[in-house]
Amino acid sequence: WNFSLFSCLGESNEKPAADSLHRLHDPSSREHIDPSMWGVSREDIAYFEGQVRGLWERGDIPEPEDPKLRDSRHNDPKIGPNIYQVVEHYVKPATQDAGGMSWALMRNPKGLQCDLFATHAWSEGVFEFTRKLLSSWPQDAKGAYVCFLANPQTSGVSRLLAADLADSPFARALSAARYYVIIPNRFSSVYNRLWCVFETHLAFEKAEKDPDFQIFMAQPLSYFRVAMYCIPAYALPIAGACLLDATSWAHDISCLFGPLMWVVVIVILCELLHQIAERTATCLSHVPMVPMYFSVACCYMELFLTGVGAGMAWIGHFSGLIDHTGHHHMQVQFMMFKVKDDQRYEKGERWAVFAVFVAVVLTAVHKVFMSLVRQVLETEGMQMGIESVFHADCFSSKDKLRIQREIDGEEARIELQLIQLREVGRYNMAIKREHDLGINASHLRNSTLLRIVLKACASSAAWSTWWVTDMAGRGHTELALCILGVLVVIMIVVVRRWEIRLVYAVHWFYNWGIFFAFCSNNHHFFTRNAVLTFTMTEHTLALELAIFGAYLFQCWHYYTFGRSCRKGKLCFGMTCPGYEQIVKNADEAENMYI
16 A cells, blocks of 8 residues: 555546646636645535545445555445545546636635644545544644645646645645644555655654644544443442452451551552553564553553552441451551551541542543553554655655655654654654653653643642641541642643643652652651641641652752753763763664665
């Protein structure tokens, strides 16, 4: 399926295009409309799909005679005939009868601003393409540049391509767009086509200069499979908690930790499990789909363990199943054993435990959801892989030579751009800034607005553990939850304002919050007097301020100097001794491609 986007720009693979151009496309005409206005609206795409489906159902769009263009999903109502057949049997006849302009200008004679630029392969099914395009359409985008609809398919393509590539119709449309969507398909990777690679490279160049420009992947055709896999994500925490009721050993060890400590220890264990899973998935990256399934399985395990922690807190302390009166149990607090009597937790602690538990579970469920979405996208997009820029091909040898001259010396950098896009799933100036500062791809990949908000809520619950506990213990539960809700709302407003810029800050705000909850469960703070007088907030205030100060210092250092070696600078702006070797190795790798 390695065909040229030259077809996208209007040339049939059977007939050479004529030199004449319709007046709306002819730059020398007074009625000429700039390519940035060759857009189609959502309503146009819906109308186009309806027209094509009607022809297809009547049998007027047959399967291609060329074996190379045939596919087994031609008669699938969710996939449909490929773009080559649609152009030949619908777009060309319709536009020829209307005067020879493009389909987009036939629908919008005065033009429509191209806010969205779609890159895709002509080998895909037309219904698959339209559904993905419509499901991924940004709300504030008026028109989209779709090559086979925007460019005239009956005549004049050679003149459109005669100019420099930087002044070609697709380049003009891309320069005016605010969004760039990559639409994968089930038949081949779009990056097997050199034109698509070149378009994505130009989109990267624009994204690094335009703060409002966004690159993203199309959404899956259906979320049914994702929803089915998410059902266990909700059931596992409940199963982990309920399973303990039927086990006698749970009653014996549930008193080992306090209620909050059980949840915190499990959260820390899950974070360690997540790190191990990330490294293991990286080692298995050469096996298709295995890393994704492994990641989802680890997320399931985290959810089950979180439920176990909540179950231990409930059985050992809140349920009343175990009578602590007159008994002395060994309890661990901050890795220190101490015999405890009946004052094993503060009266209002259950509300703090509940808040942390809910926030952690929702964050983990969202992580499962994102992993499953990536899995479906990988399946629908033939893994979006690329062996090398030099393996991408064009149907036209002239096209291939022109593009290779344009990207000469940039091949290694383009491949890195495509790899980064595949790992993260989207790209803009903010993501580039965070990547340059040293944040890893897994954090950027999962850092959707919802994920950042959920993690910010979990952070708020962790940091506010003891003042929620104290207020609830004094009988002011509603006030404590209201204040916690106000804090969460403030966090949401801040996150919505800065979004991706706060990925690092929110991630470590969460980690330091869990660390504070862990350290504050120490017998130096958790005293009998503090429990009975509901003054854990006062007893842990100095510790909380110290940890918060360490967090602020870490954020200042990161946003000032970066997390790792960046442009030869390391901690506090000192020169990295290995930077010159890194640059040398990169140059050698690039020379290998050249």
